[in-house]
Amino acid sequence: MKPKVIFRNVSKTYTLYGGKFDKLADLFSSRKKKNKTFYALNNISFEVYEGETIGIIGVNGSGKSTMSNLLAQVIPPTSGQISINGETSLIAISVGLNNNLTGFENIELKCLMHGLSQEKIEEITPKIIEFADIGEFISQPVKNYSSGMKSRLGFAISVHTDPDILIIDEALSVGDETFYEKCLAKMEEFKKKGKTIFFISHSISQVRSFCDRAIWLHHGKVQSYGGIGKVIREYKEFISWHKALAPEEQKMYKKEMMAKQFISFDKINNVENESVQLHSRSMTKKKKNSEKQGKNFILSVLFLCMLVSAYMLLQGGLHSVADTSKKIENTKNNLEVKKSSQPIQKEVRIINREGYVRENKIELFSDSNKKKVISSLDFSEKVMVEEEADQLYKIRLDNDKEGYTDQKNISLLDSIDDTKKITLSGILSITPEVFSKTYQFYLAYINASEEKIKNDLRGLTNEIAENSNKKFLVFGNGQIIFQINNGESTALIIKGIDTNSPEFSSLSENAVLKDQEGNFGLVATEQNYIIYNKLDQTITIETK
Ligand SMILES: Nc1ncnc2c1ncn2[C@@H]1O[C@H](COP(=O)(O)OP(=O)(O)OP(=O)(O)O)[C@@H](O)[C@H]1O
Known part of the structure; x- marks a missing residue:
């Protein structure tokens, strides 16, 4: 048949960026950052x-x-x-x-x-x-x-x-x-x-x-x-073995497994620490023995070893990696499955209001136990806060992904003090000339369809797709970028902002939302929100 x-030997890798700002920096700046390649699938047959x-x-x-x-x-x-x-x-x-x-x-x-x-x-x-x-x-x-x-x-x-x-x-x-x-x-x-x-x-x-x-x-x-x-x-x-591990051991195991997804398994096979392998492997592995060990690989192994040693030191010799392996083997006989104590009923408050992420790169967890991080969110990302329990918000993202994060990481939109208004025309001196001269023209295209932008605006020099729903249309020398979500522009990004000028200081003084380090801020004007990123020298303009 x-x-x-x-x-046949199918792999799928993704390049991981620190955040949306890092990605933009990488796409448009000459100073390329070192991003990581992640194996979502590796050598599947x-x-x-x-x-x-x-x-x-x-x-x-x-x-x-x-x-x-x-x-x-x-x-x-x-x-x-x-x-x-x-x-x-x-x-x-x-x-x-x-x-x-x-x-x-x-x-x-x-x-x-x-x-x-x-x-x-x-x-x-x-x-x-x-x-x-x-x-x-x-x-x-x-x-x-x-x-x-x-x-x-x-x-x-x-x-x-x-x-x-x-x-x-x-x-x-x-x-x-x-x-x-x-x-x-x-x-x-x-x-x-x-x-x-x-x-x-x-x-x-x-x-x-x-x-x-x-x-x-x-x-x-x-x-x-x-x-x-x-x-x-x-x-x-496997599930019962994993459940029986202490939370620290689970974290450690996950860390080690994920570290392997960042480098080629072909390389790792040669020195793979067998002690962290699962006890029941039925698949056949293709061994490749003659791979040259690259510098990155050695560094990664050293890093792993340091992590393991640090962990063992901290735990006062809790378990050696070999012990962990034995533990896996003897799961059913020797390990005591930790029984969770009676669940504490948490009071859940329904919120259902929009909010903004108030720090850069906050962690989003898969559940309220905060064990598994499912993604990291950038400053000013808009979220829907659905409910609160025990100072933890359950939030929903634009792509319908749901997760949990600490309440302190999010500011509800209607609680943001919107009174410190400044005007966009008042801060034009910090933007490059290509924008400041005709800014109203560009602003008119926020919320326009991708098709309209492409038809009406001249000078499209690049088009970068982040995923099937999100892309960036880059104009001229890369200083004007439209962010497109599902075929519609949701924001205008201006690069080359003068962050040393007094006008920039006034912008940051007027921020209604700021991260703790002062690199990111959100400023409200009559019609727009302006999000500045001092590190990348960009402002992102969205309509309110
Ligand atoms: N576009 C992407 N960019 C970067 N990493 C990605 C991307 N898509 C998936 N990944 C990563 O690849 C890995 C596999 O993801 P995938 O969604 O296939 O897992 P899954 O088994 O379907 O998860 P779940 O059960 O939670 O739905 C995950 O670590 C995920 O973070």
């Missing part, structure tokens, strides 16, 4: 056949969504070969639907993208609407939908366009039980037709009940691959 999907249902499991950040995006050909691999024989369709909560279009329009658009004729679209639209079952919302813009509704519509469209390969990324986790059962029935129908399904889920019971085989991803590598029973057993063993 011919494989439907083949992955497998084959999947017609009619198979493959579960993809792994803890947060292990590479599941990266894998689903590669499968759906939404992103290209950095290296290796992917061969896909058939039409793929990805269903994920935040992917594939255009937020500004209505449910109806999204149906038409997605069907057209799948190459369906107008006649076929007319035939299946009522079926999609019936399956999605979101009532009147079908004629509302998708941005007004709950995540459950998005998932319903996404699933309904995808299964009705009849793809050969269906990729379901956590999309069923937000639906209710009736919808979940309806989806399962549809997936069974798919299986019977001999179609291939990739099912990415945190729910082990869903994966077990539905999949034939599974791939367990762990820190960007295939930790186990094969029959569903075997893979789930190994994964669960």
Whole structure:
């Protein structure tokens, strides 16, 4: 039988920047910063056949969504070969639907993208609407939908366009039980037709009940691959081992694993400290022995060793790395699983107000225990504060990502003292001439569509995409940049600001929000917010 999907030594790397300002500095300045390359997936190989249902499991950040995006050909691999024989369709909560279009329009658009004729679209639209079952919302813009509704519509469209390969990324986790059962029935129908399904889920019971085989991803590598029973057993063993570690050991383990994702595994294989490997490895590793050790690699290993030594010293010889390994081996027999004490009921206050990040590079945690950092936020990033409990805010970002951060890191927008107003025309002397002479002309294009900016403005010299939703349009010698989010300009960035002038001091004195070090500030004018970044000598202008 011919494989439907083949992955051969596939890797996906990302360049990690310190923050949006670092990225801008790197893109536009001649002084290049040293940014890190991160392996989200490293050297992945497998084959999947017609009619198979493959579960993809792994803890947060292990590479599941990266894998689903590669499968759906939404992103290209950095290296290796992917061969896909058939039409793929990805269903994920935040992917594939255009937020500004209505449910109806999204149906038409997605069907057209799948190459369906107008006649076929007319035939299946009522079926999609019936399956999605979101009532009147079908004629509302998708941005007004709950995540459950998005998932319903996404699933309904995808299964009705009849793809050969269906990729379901956590999309069923937000639906209710009736919808979940309806989806399962549809997936069974798919299986019977001999179609291939990739099912990415945190729910082990869903994966077990539905999949034939599974791939367990762990820190960007295939930790186990094969029959569903075997893979789930190994994964669960790992989870119990990990849960039994003390919080400090968990942190240490994660740090070590992530450090490996920053350098080539080929290099690391030669000197990999076996003591931190998991006890149950079933996959075969390709050994490469003759790699030259580069300077960076030696530094990284030294750094790792220093970290380990420092940790062991601090803990007064708590455990050696070898001990940790033994501990893994003897998890079930010797380790006492720490029982959490009675959970303390925290009082939750509903906030639902917009806020600004008030320090640069604050940590966003995945849950209120603050164990896992999921991203870092830059000064002045706008967030929606949903609730507060125990001086911790639960916040939502523009891309619908949610997380927790300390209350002190966020200023609620309506609590910002907006009275210290200054005018934009009053600070033009600190901006480069190319902007100050015709600033009103440029300002008129904040909130304009990308298309309009490109049509109307001359001198576009560069276009830099940060991801599928966000890009920068660079004009002239790079001093005028429009930030585009989802096809619309959301901010105008001016580079080459004179930060030594008295006008800049007055700008910073009037800041209604400032970071502690005084490098970043937000200033309110009658119509705009101006965010200055002293380090990069930029101001970012947004409309209020
Ligand atoms: N565009 C990106 N730039 C930088 N790093 C990224 C990017 N996308 C993903 N990553 C990183 O790659 C790793 C794998 O991410 P991915 O979203 O694939 O994990 P996941 O297993 O789907 O996580 P989760 O279960 O939380 O959804 C993570 O460490 C993530 O931070």
